[in-house]
Amino acid sequence: MNQPAQPESVPVEPLDAQGLLRLITADFETLPRQLKRIATYMSQQSDRIMVDRISDIARECEVHPSAIVRFSQRFGFSGFSEMQALFREAYTHKTTPVQNYQQRIRTMIANKSQKASGGDLARECVNASRSGLDRLAEELDDEAFDKAVDLVVNADNIYVVGVRRSFAVADYLVYNLQHTNKRIHLISGLGGSYREQMRSVRANDLVIAISFTPYGKETQHCLRIGQHHGAKTLIITDTQLSPLAKRASALLLVNEGSSFAFRSLSATLCLCQALFIAVAYRLELKVDEIQEPADFDD
Template sequence: MTKEISADQLMQRIAEEYEDLSKQLKVIAKYVEEHRQTLVLERITDIAQACEVQPSAIVRFAQRFGFSGFSDMQTVFRDAFAPAGGNVNNYQKRIRSVIATQDTPLSNTQVTQNFIAACQQGLDELSQALDPAAIDKAVELLVKADNIYVVAVRRMFPIASYISYALQHTAKRVHLVSGLGGMYHDQIRSIRENDLMIAISFQPYGKETRYCARVAGQNKAKQLVITDSQLSPLARNADAVLTVKEGTAFSFRSLTSTISLCQALFIALSYRLELVIEETRDAGAYDD
């Protein structure tokens, strides 16, 4: 390469140019995003097989972003991610290996321990991959918002419900877009330029959340997206993106890392607002 580039800068460029890539290169881009912490350990033939493309396609992908070839691109990820990524990935493999090699059924306690270990692995990876600039931007958006709309569906809905509850402890006007009665349109239509929408969505990215994001964009509202990839369709028009890779066990993804991140955002916002949670005004009981 004629110009040095960091791994974060490369991933940002991939995200910006993702829609212009061919179908094959999009598959490779997603693989790079999902495996960037272990990319330095993989051979080009292994990646090609996982993406169901020829090795030459991997080379074309690297050249598309200004590298001489795959090895040249690999160097970027070696410098940025190899030290932190190796142990996380090995630990994850050990968890899965234990499950796969059991001669007898696991006890309830063993199942619980394995799932907790997967959650711990997800939290470790979240901590290692935190982007300080993205966190700062997210908190700044929360501070400046007149109204905050929170939307998530299905598996992510409990997270939206929690962060809406937490934000109610501030003076912010908070709206949980629940879609009750199919009223997504009615609940999101009043979002405006000085408002903020928090969208929480992971693959396969709920169509309802994408609809709300489109309305927010049309109404010039700010968007804070919590998702699993910079290549998420929600990330492309967001003002701030926070990515989370949840731990997985027994084919179930945990919610631990996502809810921890949301709690941390609320605490950071409270710190900025000098809010003492325990001293927020109580209007009294329902029957007072």
């Protein structure tokens, strides 16, 4: 006798928002491409879901709204509204800076009768940066941060890689770490030479990779080289669902605020500065070893 076909999965509705996020993380690799985009957004923007419209999420994920409904049903809900209610229950008594900012942006866009001035737009950029910094302070994982400091302190050589918008952060972190006695290498990929610049990485070295969605292929390539040679890896990214996260010896998560589709770098730069300060403290660096000499020509 033929057995009835079994469903692809039998999701059990989680008791709370955090349970749902854990279930999404566990099921991520089995999701179709479009649903993976939605899962990544859910992981990055969990505190925005309660105020997001289905059209907002669809636009951010570049999918049709029906994909949001399929995603909700995949995890045991009748539709998006039922899943959203889970997040409203979790965040009703906790209005976050990101939620406040999102509502303010919507009001500005919807108000067609009043044209925004340059100052208004500038303040929205400032507020976006502030929301990212507030979220970083609230969500920073102390244990993960201490592990990251250990990796930097104990590394023989440190290779730092970040491409496109992350390159500015990588360069800034290299500048800071060069104030220590560590051997610091910026992987710039000048002339396409990523492989050549990673050639000397060895065990007891550390590769620091900074990458956010859509995640630079060059950065992932450098990580694979580093791990092939036995180096430790410190990953700075935006979600545990990032393809870089699975290669992390230590993982630091940071989600930036965005203003009119432009993401800030303020929280990421702050995280890197905090990492350097913690490393300097552990290495007992003196202030005069960090500051430039008074007669140094800038």
